[in-house]
Amino acid sequence: MIDSLHGILHGLMVAGQPINLFYTLVGVFVGTMISHLPGIGPSAGIALLIPITFGMNPTTALIMLAGIYYGCMYGGAVTAILINTPGDAAAVMTTLDGYPLARQGRAGAALSIAAMSSFIAGTLGVTALTFVAVPVAQLALRFGPAEYFALMIFALSTVSALTGNSLAKGLLSTSLGLAISSVGLDLQSGRARFTMGIVDLQQGVSFLVVVVGVFALAEVARMAEGTLDGTMHSVRVKGRIWFTRQDWKEAFPAILRGWAVGFFCGAAPGLGGTISAMLSYITEKYVSKTPEKFGKGAIAGVAGPEAAVNADTCGAFVHLLALGIPASGSTAVIMGAFIMYGIQPGPLLFQNQPDLVWGLIASMYVGNVMLLVLNLPLVGLFARVLYAPPGVLLVMILGIASVGVYSFETNPFMLYMALLFGVVGHFFRKLDIPKAPLIFGIILGGKIEQSLRQAMTISGGDAMVFLKSPLSATLLALAVGMVALSFWAKRKSAATLQQAQAQPVH
């Protein structure tokens, strides 16, 4: 507790430096703008902007990238409310009541409640992150290779089992990510694996190339389809951006419940913002005295999920910073950025890089205030991004992605690889294969293999080492249970729930 207080006070001094304040503002501003582009989620936004942070101080760069992430989650509600299209997947539940409210002429109330919910849940979430991260990191310091291996397998099985609409596709995506991570020089034997004689592959497949291809270039293909189909339409925001006293009375308890649901979902690997928003929405409908209002414009239906999504981002940072394991696709991309800067997230981060980790956490407090200021009075101004011609946007994204990838190693081979992964990402979308498990596999593949080999070497080749440790055995049992549960359970996607909610309540 005292350690955390000292840490956060130190972090506030780091985050309060003018350069870090400036890049926090840039991050949350860019994140908000990105969230207003339907379909371009936080993963694609962060991937596109990683190259721009090269050469920066890693603390400043990561503060900016984290700002983009929670800025995106904050602003995802705007497109959900105004055009019934979530700015990111997690905002899908906000469309259910946000859009009906907008159609009733209450867009201002919905937008301001969404902003206030995001601010309160985000601030409470960062506070929880401040005090939970250190004990979790201290616990993780006791982990040996077997426990780490089991924890990473648990994270992979959760993300495979719970992301997307098919267990098989989730597992396939994870396996492909793990296979990609095995390309390059084997660090223990020094031998090249699966490089097909290509020298450029000896260092492995660049993470940046994969995320730019799979997220950004594949999104360009989606935008191109939308432009050709004429399905990318925009609307204008009208009216006063504020809520009534009655709205606040309905929203406040929903915000607190949404925060609790979101933070715990975020702290569990693989659940992600979409699931926390769904759980929050279901909870709000269940506890409401007027459940018939849900789907027709219930304020709690906007406040709860929005709070959950923003608290989820803070919960996800507990995992990332204290354990070195991402909790969602976006945090996997941020973790990739950490690794690219030569920083290994995990329990030792709090000891070895206190400036970075506490500066990053403290910048989230500052960023949340900035977001509230940006999102309440300026939401109408930001919504103008929606009116940008999609044809121009997609071309500009292609331009940024290309020069960004080239700048990484000034090697044209990287460009071809990004294009290849863009095609892969396009087929992933067409075939409804989730992308997050692929990124998890790529990020964690090397560490999983290393832990597996270390554990086996220490035990003299005895595979029972994973079952002898109670923690490792429990985590592996949970991983198997998660996959088995997903195998037997009937999946309901957010889209299905959205359709179901759209039906009249009898």
Add this chain to the structure above:
Amino acid sequence: MPDLVLSVFAITGALIYLRAAMSLEKLQVGDALGPQVFPAIVALCMLGSGLLLAWETWRKRMKPESSAAPAPEPGDRTHAAADNRRDLVLVAMAAWTAIYYAAFEPVGYIPSTMIYLSALLFYFHRVNPLINLVYAAVFTAVAYVLFSDFLQVVLPSGILQL
């Protein structure tokens, strides 16, 4: 049908990857597993997911509501034509991007990017061509200054060097 094809691809890919993993040299000095065990486990996971996908697809087909093919509707042909056109545009876009990447170093960043972006803008943003040329020029210049001057990245000069 696409899921069945995907499962066949997954199973084939897994078998190829497994074979490649098994043909890796065994080097176990100070290492209980060597470089081939982890890829082999991943290949088996991929194989399992391919088989599971085939089973999921088969189970979906066996469901009574999905067994009957929907009757063709009058608009289906128009939709199919639009889909074909869209796919063609995406293939052309990918090919054009590959040409741009091939020209990136020999032609240089500025000329290749100007031509690449202008052509795309002419197709996707059908307004006055001069406006599109201005967009392409402004983007190229801003990106060049940002990466070359601000981020100290050496972007290829290509033909402008001559």
